[in-house]
Amino acid sequence: QDLLCHVHAFVALYRTNLLRLCDIPLYYIYTSAFKLQSDKTLLTPGHDFATFGVYARSSVQGSITAVMRYTSGSIISSASHSGSGKWEFIGMSALYDKDSPYFYFSIVGDVDLTAPTLTFGQSPATPGASLMSSSGARMSGTLTTGVAPCTPPSSGYYWTCPKNEGNIFLMDMQGDPDKRIIRLNQPTADRFDRGTVITLMFTEAGTRVEHSGYIELKSGADFVSVPFSSITLMADTGGTWKEVSRNNYDASGTHTGSVAICFPPTSGYYWTCPKNEGNIFFLDMQGGTDQTIIRLNQPTADRFDYGTVITMMFTDAGTRVRHSGYIKLKNSADFVSVPFSSITLMADTGGTWIEMSRNN
CATH class of the missing domain: 2.60.120 (Jelly Rolls)
Known part of the structure; x- marks a missing residue:
């Protein structure tokens, strides 16, 4: 799931407060708008040109604008968000004032932000499709993943959980937990990317996840649910899965990552x-x-x-x-x-x- 910052542009509530969101930027509240800027700006005298921006989603026209200090010392700005309700890249490229570099976003309306980026030189800013780069990432706070229901097939034992709705699935047995799962998300269009980890959560006893070439379970042992049990699987190639862990002990003691x-x-x-x-x-x-x-x-x-x-x-x-x-x-x-x-x-x-x- 994408990690987002949501900014509400409180008007004239505070004058000198600093707010840290997503452990990346600072939000400065003043008179009628937020000013969003980095803790620090890297001073790189070897470059004359800078390109920066952020992905923004808003239904308020003009809610966010990119602003910077031009090489002459004057302040220049980008086009604002159109208010389309969709993600738009708000940014600009220009010669910048190397003696006093100044880059920020002026926010005057409700807006969701993600993937801020700044590059020096004339190469365009190219935020990746993912907020976490291949070199790894670190965050503090709580990471929340999507939760969705997964319902039985109309017939047979091939189940399909909704691919783009989360990583935790509440298995809805529709009143009959005596069911079998032999294959999971078999259709090509419904397959999860290799390395995706999902957890199937069961509230009732009796549902069996069967070990097979499609779902490889620890020691070849089927998983049978008990009340409030779960099994965690990792997507492998060809629509197959491997068990990561299970939690199906009863009261008597009988349990896109790379x-x-x-x-x-x-x-x-x-x-x-x-x-x-x-x-x-x-x-x-x-x-x-x-x-x-x-x-x-x-x-x-x-x-x-x-x-x-x-x-x-x-x-x-x-x-x-x-x-x-x-x-x-x-x-x-x-x-x-x-x-x-x-x-x-x-x-x-x-x-x-x-x-x-x-x-x-």
């Missing part, structure tokens, strides 16, 4: 997974599953930021993740892989890790 490959070290037990390629790693044992992992991403340059959560997925049995001061595991118990199992870890300080969950 995917990359992580290879063993040439020797020893210190593994390094590619830092900027994703959060889900397939452990490629290269034919030797009897491996041990004692430390993960030990070199300083390869360490993940504190709070980063990764999942390591194993297709074969026998690989051991050892509890130590480097990888702190639940109850100090080593993790040993079984077919289609996984362990989820959170990066702590100093290149150490803490277990969040396991599925073996």
Whole structure:
């Protein structure tokens, strides 16, 4: 889901307040409009030209305009939002005042903002299709994903959950939980991109998700729902899925992110997974599953930021993740892989890790 800032242009309410939204810009409220500008402007005397802008959605004509200080010292501005109710790129390119660079957006009406960008030189600003770049991203606060209902097919066992409505699906059994799921989103147009992680939530007992070539489950064991249980799956190629985790224990105790490959070290037990390629790693044992992992991403340059959560997925049995001061595991118990199992870890300080969950 896109991460958005929503700005309401309060008029003449405050005169000197600063508001931080989305951990990116500052909002300065004055007289009759918001002034949105960066905390800092990079001083790059080697360039004379700047291009900047932001995607904006508004139903108010003239709600937002890009403004900058021209090389002569005068203030110039872009065309305003048309008020179409659609996303429009509001920005401009011009020679800028290098002695006192000044770039901001003047906001006088309700507007949603996303993907601010600024480049020096005459290359046009080209915000990506995604707000999180391939080099990774970090955010603070709460990330909320979409939630949608998923209803049974009119007949058979091939289910289709709504592709563009969220990552969490409330499974609506329509009064009959005694159902089977053998395939999920089989039609090509309804398939999720590889690496998409979804969770199926069940409020009633008795629905079975069957292990098959279409849905590969841990140890080949079917998932059978209990009240308020769930199973999390990752989309693979060809409309297939792999289990990430499940939560279907009963009261008596009976549970577009990126995917990359992580290879063993040439020797020893210190593994390094590619830092900027994703959060889900397939452990490629290269034919030797009897491996041990004692430390993960030990070199300083390869360490993940504190709070980063990764999942390591194993297709074969026998690989051991050892509890130590480097990888702190639940109850100090080593993790040993079984077919289609996984362990989820959170990066702590100093290149150490803490277990969040396991599925073996």
